[in-house]
Amino acid sequence: MKAIIVDTFGPPSNLLIKDVPKPIPKPGQVLIRIKAFGLNRAELYMRRGEWAESMPIIGIECVGIIEACPDNSFPVKTAVAALMGGLGRTINGSYAEYTVAPVLNVATLAESEDDLCLSWEQAAAIPETYATAWMCLFGNLELKKGQKLLVRGATSALGLAAVTLAAHFGARVTGTTRNPGRHSQLIEAGAETVEPEDSHLAERLNLREAAKFDTVLELVGNSTLLESLALVRRGGRLCLAGFVGGVAPINFNPLLQMVSGVHFSFFGSFVLGTEPFPLSEVPLQEILKMVASGELEVKPSRVFRFDEIQEAHEMMEANEANGKLVILGC
Incomplete structure (x- = not known):
């Protein structure tokens, strides 16, 4: 072959x-x-x-x-x-x-x-990207209709899949991108708002506690993780699942840098198909049908x-x- x-x-x-x-x-x-x-x-x-x-x-x-x-x-x-x-x-x-x-x-x-x-x-x-997005959104983040979701690195393949799925199921999505020319792509995928991706996002948004995000899907990775934690409300959830900004390690001291009351988790797609993460949890056939019918682009x-x-x-x-x-x- x-x-x-x-x-x-x-x-x-x-x-x-x-x-x-x-x-x-x-x-x-x-x-x-x-x-x-x-x-x-x-x-x-x-x-x-x-x-x-x-x-x-x-x-x-x-x-x-x-x-x-x-x-x-x-x-x-x-x-x-x-x-x-x-x-x-x-x-x-x-x-x-x-x-x-x-x-x-x-x-x-x-x-x-x-x-x-x-x-x-x-x-x-569809397979790896949408299976990963599904598990992140509805597994780790436990995303609900009407919740505010921030997707950092939203114009990556995984980010676009997450924006598309989350918006389809009724979440209010904000996406970030480094490329101003791709704002319209995120709006078309279902994002309500788009923000420039940089290391000053939290400072620029300056969110009060009540206005913070219910959920954050962190795809830029280590370089923005600590800032993203500060954007989640008490009781909210953050899932780290991508490293489009690189895989350089960071010094992370939970005692000093972890935000109290925020749930932080990681999802790696390499676990898909294992006993704790069966592939059957991802409705791939249904997703294909939604794409074929035009429900998902x-x-x-x-x-x-x-x-x-x-x-x-x-x-x-x-x-x-x-x-x-x-x-x-x-």
Whole structure:
């Protein structure tokens, strides 16, 4: 089969297409013929050698068709999404014609390709991003209709998914972005207001306790975390789930810097498909149907061919994605 290999850690030019053996699924795994896959910043770090663990074939998600399933958990030809479960980290991932994935990390999208309500490239923009957004919003943050939500780093793929879902379910959303040209994109996604993303957000908003946010989804990361904690009301919740501002560590002394009465949690999408975080908690089929019916507006910001992987990574690394980048299977 054809696969995109991280030849050596380094720039996008180190992603090379090679012929490799087709994987064979073991019991508890499925073999998937990959139709498309979304790009994620984790793969950028894997390509550079900055991730704790990675395989020669990276890629943490895909959509495609079941070709084999030794324990019959999924019928052959089922249209599915696969995400996490070691993909790209401990088992070869989705940058290939085929991959194997644990059955716990695979979700049915339709009974067959003919029954799929979206194109493959549109479906590929949903799994990891929307599953993570769903778990952050309705798991960690316990978001309710009418609550005020702040999404920092809202024009990232995950941020846009969170804004779209939260607004659809009745939250009052404020998004931040460093790019003034993308304000309209957030308004179209459902945000009520948009704020410039900088390190003086709390000072600029100058919110009284009663006007603070019920919930904050922190996607910029460590560089703005402490400030975001100060924007949450007593009894409110903050979830850290992204690091678009980088992963440099911070000195954090809870005794001096943690705000009393604020619930602070972390969500990492690598737990999806584990016993505490079953993939079945995410209504992926229903989300696809909402997109197909027009209730949710979801589409890739750009679709690349398999042999354009280097260009796609260059765009992601330059922070020019403007949403979810998708690669079509070869």
